[in-house]
Amino acid sequence: MTTDTNTAAKKAEKLAAVKGMNDILPPSVPRTERLPDSALWQWFETCVRGVMARYGYQYLLTPIVEPTALFVRGLGEVTDIVEKEMYSFVDSMNGDRLTLRPEATAGIVRAMNEHNALYNGPLRLWTIGPMFRHERPQKGRYRQFFQLDVEALGFAGPDVDAEMILMARALWRELGLAEGRDVRLELNSLGQPDERRAHRDALVAYFQQHAEALDEDSKRRLHTNPLRILDSKVASMQPLIEGAPRLIDSLGEASRAHFDAVRATLDAVGLEYRVNPRLVRGMDYYNLTVFEWVTDQLGAQGTVCGGGRYDGLIEQLGGKPAPAVGFGLGIERLLLLLQELKVPVPSAAPDAYAVVPAGSPLPTVIATLEALRAAGVRVQQHAGGPDGPGSMKSQFKRADASGARFALVFGGDELAQGQVTVKDLRAGTQESKPLADAASWGVALRG
DSSP states (O other): OOHHHHHHHHHHSOOOOOTTOOOOOOTTSOOSSOOOOHHHHHHHHHHHHHHHHHHTOEEOOOOSEEEHHHHHHHHOTTSHIIIIIOEEEEOTTTOOEEEEOSOSHHHHHHHHHHTTTTTTSOEEEEEEEEEEOOSOOBTTBOSEEEEEEEEEESOOSHHHHHHHHHHHHHHHHHHTOOBTTTBEEEEEEOOOHHHHHHHHHHHHHHHHHTGGGOOHHHHHHTTTOGGGGGGOOOGGGHHHHHTSOOGGGGOOHHHHHHHHHHHHHHHHTTOOOEEOTTOOOSSTTOEEEEEEEEOSTTTTOOEEEEEEEOTTHHHHTTSOOOOEEEEEEEHHHHHHHHHHTTOOOOOOSOSEEEEOOTTOOHHHHHHHHHHHHHTTOOEEEOOOBTTBSOOHHHHHHHHHHHTOSEEEEOOHHHHHTTEEEEEETTTOOEEEEEGGGHHHHGGGGOO
């Protein structure tokens, strides 16, 4: 085989996406995996925008690539994310050490510090975008995954902690999920750094007394990040974890008052929750309130949303000391939950499908469709091939397949009279409408 033939063969080879990084496809494209389609994503994002607007949160975007040092300093060198999961590389052009962001909070804080954004007061912010972690792909957990990230920077009071939790509840309701049934709230307090240090020492002493019962991961974490031992899902570790010292039992007066104020707000609006003393965070900058929304519908991947207060991070990343609280939500996992529960989703189908017989004057047809679209009607125009638009039968078949409720038939006789036939594909009825007044009657076609 010649070199030219080899080159042609390589060009013809079908390539696939990187393992654990998925295409988000339109509903009309068959999928080999049970992944949410793009219509579900769009509906989710529409719901998010509405909730964020109602709570007064502003949208922002930060780069996908950040300096590696941002995550080492922000997340800690001994976290699993930094040790094993980050996609890091050296820029061959200038030698910079860069990382595909594994989470959003550090980048948002970096941006606010860099632009002195808190100079004029606190900020409420949100973003959606892809994150990257090199871990074993599994259901609802991918190497490129998307997150909704919500942050309130510069707010110290428990009222904003409660606001974060209630905003998540508002999103569940917007999506058709019921708190307590489909998702449940778990709550804890991590206190302040001095209380955490004392608790850390007590944990180390406790687990050292039971070192023979620790699994390998827990032994590794014992002197680097002992709080993460409480996160262990190893069955044999659970009795030992249940007996470990609880931080919530040794909170100081101020920390206890903050936690009680959050709980009082949630109680006042009737939101049920469970205080989970084992709910922790591995990063040292977290303090006071932490929370998770969990579900029983997705197997081991039960957390769909997690957040908390992190008053130490802004200073840790070079800014002036300022309080902060936020949450992150894994979008793929949440959409899988919506699919699992068969939550009804608004249709992404067009309102109407234009059937255009051969010989119809296309300028007239297209001008009418544009008038309808300007009136807010979603119209899909039939597109013909090299041999013309195809038979009426085939066009009506495509109209049905599109999901549209109405077919707009631009037949020669109708057009000669300045009319178009509007056929209800569900009821089977039809009536003629004037082309010149499309904007008026088109409103009735909108779904």
